[in-house]
Amino acid sequence: MLVIISDLHLTDGTSGQTISPGAFELLGERLADLAAAASFRRDGRYEPIEQIDLVLLGDVLDVIRSNRWLKTTARPWGDPTDEGFFSTVAEITAETLRQNDRSFSQFRRLARDGVTIPCATRDGRPVTELTIPVPVRTHYMVGNHDWFFHLPGEKYNRLRSQVATHMGLATYPDAPFPHEPWESNELLQSMRRHKVFARHGDVFDPFNFEGDRNSSSLGDVIVIELLNRFGLQVERELGDDLPLSALAGLREIDNIRPLLLVPVWIDGLLERACPQPAVRKQVKKIWDELADEFLEQPFVRERDTWCPVDIVDGLQKALKFSRRLSVGWASWVAEWICELRGASSSSYYMHALAEQDFRNRRAKHIVYGHTHHSEMVPLDASYAEGFVLHQTYFNSGTWRRVHEQTRFSSREHEFIAADTLSYLAFFKDDERRGKPFETWTGTLGIATLGGVTHRVDRPVEQTPSPIIQPVATQPAVVQPAPIAALQPTTSQPATSRSYAVDQPISTPSVPLAAPHFAVPFAPSPRASEPR
Known part of the structure; x- marks a missing residue:
């Protein structure tokens, strides 16, 4: 049995939270369940499987998303042989391993003990009273946030050895961790036994791969010089002026894809969570100034000379508020990214159609990660002389929070978040009664605070709508009514102004019974009730 997970993005704690250790305990339980199910054969016999190969398909340790880069002059696009470069990578790696030790203890336990499943009788039936261990071999493949473990050299071998020991890896540490399956013979043979071809998928993203996985890319510069610096600078300059909900929202910045x-x-966060137009303007100014500095980076300017698409001009339109399109900004960004990839949609299934292992029919299953969007796409079905071959593309998703843009109106800049966790399991020969694969994706919605609805498109002096009736001791009650300006539930003088004037927000083209966006600035009245 072959199991694939990817895009855990475990960090050193300087740039936000990562997934709970409980998710790794769940993984151990699910591996045991999968192994027991895989031990049932096509003819109904129960025969324990020999081994589980667990593939970590890239972006597991996130070395890029660390604020430690901002405390040194070293950068990922510098010289990997430079001592400052290596010491920064080593420091981030060591702290990431320390911060996530409880999670990695589950990998070490799997390497030491494997998973236990029922023994089998001589006539092929499970014996639940007796158990047998099934070994688990964990393989590490790199992506675009952990590509440093693909660098050659003795000092990087020592770093890989530290990672392998801490995570219980079967991957050989005295050579670069593989970026492609053919870089590890054991990994390649396991994939071929299961009719799988898997890679992280960053090779199809022009912002995160430039032909050599031993070098940096534009995505690294965006994260370090723009995203990491932006959060720190906003909190430093405007931390006392921004509502807590806006500050908390800005800490989610790395969970946006693309x-x-x-x-x-x-833009959407500020519209719904920051009522002061002057503060919103200042936040956007900080972003634009950092975007200008990013665009002036020599590493970025050099890319403008050889790229067939005017990438710097495109980045200006995509990143800067001052260059934004008046209509369809988000749609244009998505289309431009697809244009750079030479694809017609955000899905990577089109790249799977060009894989050699797909075209020569060696692989039934083509697997990528990277996009943080789990999916399964049928590619082809072949029939010849009683032989059937189904070929399918899978994306392994992520173990992160994901913010997805709403579809109601492309003009609106609203996103809905959910915590996600995905894994893919592939079975060889007659494992799992002959079934070829099993996938699982879990999503957990994010709790939103109830309470006040804030509109920023009309002043409070207008006649209040009857949508919300303020009651001092009761939660606000929403009644069907046309969308209009709303009063906050807390009393305030009639002359105070909680909403920005002349800041229009696109409204739905169909009438709705309740406000279309509602984000509180105060706890819900029920927040203190016992649960």
Whole structure:
């Protein structure tokens, strides 16, 4: 049995939270369940499987998303042989391993003990009273946020050895961790036994791969010089002026995919969570100034000379509020990214159609990660002389929070978040009664605070709508009514102004019974009730 997970993005704690250790405990339980199910054969016999190969398909340790880069002159696009470069990578790696030790203890336990499943009788039935261990071999493949473990050299071997020991890896540390499956013979043979071809998928993203996985890319510069610096600078300059909900929202900035939609997301966050137009303007000014500095980076300017698409001009339109399109900004960004990839949609299935292992029919399953969007796309079905071959593309999703843009109106800059966790399991020969694969994706919605609805498109002096009736001791009650200006539930003088004037927000083209966006600035009256 072959199991694939990717895009855990475990960090050193300087740039936000990562997934709970409980998710890794769940993984251990699910591996045991999968192994027991895989031990049932096509003819109904129960025969324990020999081994589980667990593939970590890139972006597991996130070395890029660390504020430690901002405390040194070293950068990922510098010289990997430079001592400052290596010491920064080593420091981030060591702290990431320390911060996530409880999570990695589950990998070490799997490497030491494997998973236990029922023994089998001589006539092929499970015996639940007796158990047998099934070994788990964990393989590490790199992506665009952990590509440093693909660098050659003795000092990087020592770093890989530290990672392998801490995570219980079967991957050989005295050579670069593989970026492609053919860079590890054991990994390649396991994939071929299961009719799988898997890679992280960054090779199809022109912002995160430039032909050599031993070198940096534009995505690294965006994260470090723009995203990391932006959060720190906003908190430093405007931390006392921004509402807590806006500050908390800005800490989610790395969970937006693709990254070029971050300014679209910031725009929506400020519209609903920051009532002061002057503060909103200042936040956007900080972003634009950092975007200008990013665009002037020599590493970025050099890309403008050889790219067939005017990438710097495109980045200006995508990143800067001052260059934004008046209509369809988000749609243009998405289309431009697809144009750079030479694709017609955000899905990577079109790249799977060009894989050699797909075209020569060696692989039934083509697997990528990177996009943080789990999916399964049928590619082809072949029939010849009683032989059937189904070929399918899978994306392994992520173990992160994901913010997805709403579809109601492309003009609106609203996103809905959910915590996600995905894994893919592939079975060989007659495992799992002959079934070839099993996938699982779990999503957990994010709790939103109830309470006040804030509109920023009309002043409070207008006649209040009957949508919300303020009651001092009761939560606000929403009644069907046309969309109009709303009063906050807390009393205030009639002359005070909680909403910005002349800041229009696109409204739905169909009438709705309740406000279309509602984000509180105060806790819900029910927040203190016992649960």
